[in-house]
Amino acid sequence: MSKLKHITAGMVAIALSAGMWSCNGNRQSVKQPATEQRVTSADPFENMLMGYKEWESLRVPVTLRVRTDKNLSISGTATMVRNKSVALSLKFFGMEIGQLHVSEDSIVVVDKVNKQYMVQPIGSALGGFDVNVANLQDLLTGRAFLLGTEQLTAQSKKDFEISDTNGNVKMTPRKQPSGVSYEFMMDGQSGNVSLLSVTIPGHDQATCSYTDVANTDVGNMAGAAMLAVVLKDKPLSVEFDWNFGKARWNDPADSKEITIPSNYTRMNASEIIKQAQKSL
Numbered sequence: 001m002s003k004l005k006h007i008t009a010g011m012v013a014i015a016l017s018a019g020m021w022s023c024n025g026n027r028q029s030v031k032q033p034a035t036e037q038r039v040t041s042a043d044p045f046e047n048m049l050m051g052y053k054e055w056e057s058l059r060v061p062v063t064l065r066v067r068t069d070k071n072l073s074i075s076g077t078a079t080m081v082r083n084k085s086v087a088l089s090l091k092f093f094g095m096e097i098g099q100l101h102v103s104e105d106s107i108v109v110v111d112k113v114n115k116q117y118m119v120q121p122i123g124s125a126l127g128g129f130d131v132n133v134a135n136l137q138d139l140l141t142g143r144a145f146l147l148g149t150e151q152l153t154a155q156s157k158k159d160f161e162i163s164d165t166n167g168n169v170k171m172t173p174r175k176q177p178s179g180v181s182y183e184f185m186m187d188g189q190s191g192n193v194s195l196l197s198v199t200i201p202g203h204d205q206a207t208c209s210y211t212d213v214a215n216t217d218v219g220n221m222a223g224a225a226m227l228a229v230v231l232k233d234k235p236l237s238v239e240f241d242w243n244f245g246k247a248r249w250n251d252p253a254d255s256k257e258i259t260i261p262s263n264y265t266r267m268n269a270s271e272i273i274k275q276a277q278k279s280l
Contacts, residue, residue: 044169045157047191051220052143054151057081058218060247064090065239078242079256083134083150087258101258104133108258116265129177140240142210142222144184144193146173164188192220204230214244 058080065073076090088100099110102122109118130148138145144152146159161172172183185195192213198206212223226239 044164044186044188044191045160045162045171046154047189048144048186048193049152049154049191051191051215052152053217053219055082055218056250057252058247058249059251061243062088063241063243064088065241067237067239068234078240080137082137083132085133086136086140087256099258102133102136108260110258110260110264115261115263116267117260118267129180139196139208140225141242142193142213142220142225144171144186146175147177147182193222206230214242216244216247217249 058078060078061075062078063073063075065071074090074092076088079085079087079089084104086100086102089096090098090100097112099108099112101108101110105122107118107120107122111117132148132150134150135145135147146152146156149156159174161174163170167188169186169188170183171186172181176182180198180200182196182198184193185197186193190213192210194210196208196210200206206227206229208225208227210222210225213220214223221242221244223244224239224241226237228235228237230236
């Protein structure tokens with residue numbers, strides 16, 4: 001039961017780390033699609049866009065690793081509808097023990113172990129910043145973005161300050177939210193993003209680092225994304241290992257709403273956060 005409590009707490013931690021804008025063991029590699037050769041440009045931004053294709057939906061197996069004083073790992077399935085929703089179903093020995101669902105208006109966490117759930121408006125969960133679901137999807141899969149914008153285009157280049165130091169490219173959006181700054185690091189030759197950093201003055205920096213970039217049916221996506229934040233003076237990292245080798249793209253049947261049993265107790269965010277902090 002202690003293991004289940006830690007896993008459930010980890011699910012809450014994932015929801016919290018998704019809101020990195022407002023936040024103060026050995027990994028086994030998964031089989032990824034082979035990276036194919038493509039024509040590159042002398043322009044790093046153009047190289048990046050060459051690797052991005054539009055998509056409508058995604059269903060993909062994922063392994064989550066939460067690291068604090070304790071380490072835990074759990075497998076699950078992620079389902080995403082572009083700029084509409086991100087859903088995670090987490091299982092323990094084949095039994096679904098929790099769900100996480102992020103939509104355009106709310107974040108929902110369902111704890112099936114303790115038969116309780118949390119619903120948080122998206123605005124307060126993400127600090128009131130102009131973060132849309134597409135931004136969150138890009139954050140999780142290693143693609144650059146502009147807050148509030150669904151898709152980068154060639155015209156988006158003017159919205160970044162770009163500097164290149166020996167092939168290490170820094171891209172800083174010219175328009176920044178009040179009290180927060182964010183920027184991306186990218187390999188200039190491949191166009192692959194390696195790091196997103198979010199800075200709030202007076203607080204620890206939050207980062208998301210990317211590795212194992214795979215060339216999928218819809219272009220380049222990071223096979224592993226590691227969020228690192230500090231919650232209540234406690235370092236927390238959440239790693240997403242995506243198995244794109246078993247991904248399914250653009251299938252309308254993958255879109256579904258979350259359901260909450262009528263006998264579950266609704267908890268407020270502060271109560272569930274306290275539970276998570278005690279278990280992590």
